[in-house]
Amino acid sequence: MSSVSPVQSDLLTQKSFRFDKASDGRDMAILKVLEIGNEVLSIAAGRVERITPRHRKLAENLIETMYSTPGSVGIAAPQVGVSESLFVLDVSGHKKTNICHGLIVLFNPEILAASEPTIIREGCMSVPHLTGDVRRASQVVARGIDLNGEERIIQTDAFEARGLLHEIDHLEGKLFIDRIDGPHALFKRKRYM
C-alpha cells in the first residue's frame, strides 16, 4: 500500500530493477514492481509451507524496495512477480497511523476479525496513475507467520489496518480498484513537476 505522495508516481514510472548501496555499504536489490494488467497481480498467491533462505532474501528485497520508494508503506510478493503469500508493511511515522507495530513481515496472513468499513483514499505501487476511495475496515485482527516461522497475531486500527487489508488483497489477486464503488471513486494521481 502507498499513501498519496506527489513525487511517488514519477519515481514509480522508472520501473527498474537496480542495485543500490545501503547505508552500511551492502548491496541491496530494488525490485521492479509489476503494474496493473500483469497476470500475477490477479491470481491468488500460494501458501508458503516452509520458510527457506530464498523467502528470507525475498523479504529483505521487498523491505528494501518498500523503503526505497518514497510514500510506499507496503508491498506484497505478487507485486514483484512472486506468487507466494508474503507481504511487508511499515506505517511508522505516517500521519494517519494510530496503532503501529513497526516493520511487519507476514507469510500466509488471514483476517480473523474486521470492523465496519470506512472510506479513505488510497494508492498502490502497481496502479501508479490512479488513487481511489476504498471501503475497508478501520479495525482488524490478522494472523500470519513471521520470518522465524512463529505465529503472529496483529490487532490494529486506522492506517495500519488499511495497509494490512490492502496487502492481503494483493495475496488474493485483488487490487484496490476492484473494491471501489464505481468510476466516480477513481482519481488521477496528481503529478507535480
Ligand SMILES: [Zn+2]
Ligand atoms: Zn498495493
